[in-house]
Amino acid sequence: MTVAKYDAMSLYELRQYILAHREDVEAFHTYIDRSKSEGKMISLDLSDDQWEEKVKEAIRYSSEAIRWYSSNREDGSKISAITDWWRSLNTKGVVMYHITGMEIDRVTGIWEPVQISPAVQVVINKPKIEIGEITAFVKYIDQEGLNKQIEAVAIDLDLIKQNLFVWPTTSAEVFIFSVED
Numbered sequence: 001m002t003v004a005k006y007d008a009m010s011l012y013e014l015r016q017y018i019l020a021h022r023e024d025v026e027a028f029h030t031y032i033d034r035s036k037s038e039g040k041m042i043s044l045d046l047s048d049d050q051w052e053e054k055v056k057e058a059i060r061y062s063s064e065a066i067r068w069y070s071s072n073r074e075d076g077s078k079i080s081a082i083t084d085w086w087r088s089l090n091t092k093g094v095v096m097y098h099i100t101g102m103e104i105d106r107v108t109g110i111w112e113p114v115q116i117s118p119a120v121q122v123v124i125n126k127p128k129i130e131i132g133e134i135t136a137f138v139k140y141i142d143q144e145g146l147n148k149q150i151e152a153v154a155i156d157l158d159l160i161k162q163n164l165f166v167w168p169t170t171s172a173e174v175f176i177f178s179v180e181d
Contacts, residue, residue, distance in 0.1 A: 006030040012093040015121075065165075069154035070134045079131060082157045086138070086164065089124040089179070096120045097176040122177075129155070138166050138175075150175055 011034055018027045068079045098117040123143040130137040138150045156165040162179035
């Protein structure tokens with residue numbers, strides 16, 4: 001395949017191609033270069049004392065994130081914006097991070113990940129959010145046709161980074177759905 005054909009592919013399509021054609025080194029290098037240029041990948045130098053901060057910054061949401069939480073239900077436009085964005089992911093690929101441990105500064109509310117599960121590539125089908133009395137249900141069907149549901153007490157949408165943070169009812173845990181181009 002030629003570089004021009006790689007350029008015609010979306011980043012997600014190119015990733016799928018290199019996973020199926022691991023011997024195509026040129027495609028792999030094109031994917032890495034595009035991922036870096038589009039801000040989808042960060043380079044880490046483990047000898048750099050700040051490498052952990054770089055990872056944390058990549059998944060931290062901006063101060064402009066839209067937040068819905070169960071005890072603040074008066075602003076319906078927030079959940080509408082979040083729901084519309086989530087529905088727009090129908091049939092699209094995302095990267096899902098599952099953070100199972102974090103430290104939260106009780107004064108500022110800023111959290112730092114402690115334990116991050118490996119990122120998983122997911123294709124979102126039939127996404128919807130249902131609002132209950134005290135929780136929301138973030139639902140979708142994955143690429144294997146399995147129904148997935150996360151019961152959440154809060155949901156944050158970072159439009160700048162195109163990330164959705166789903167805070168389940170269990171403490172010190174978050175799912176992050178990050179859009180790939």
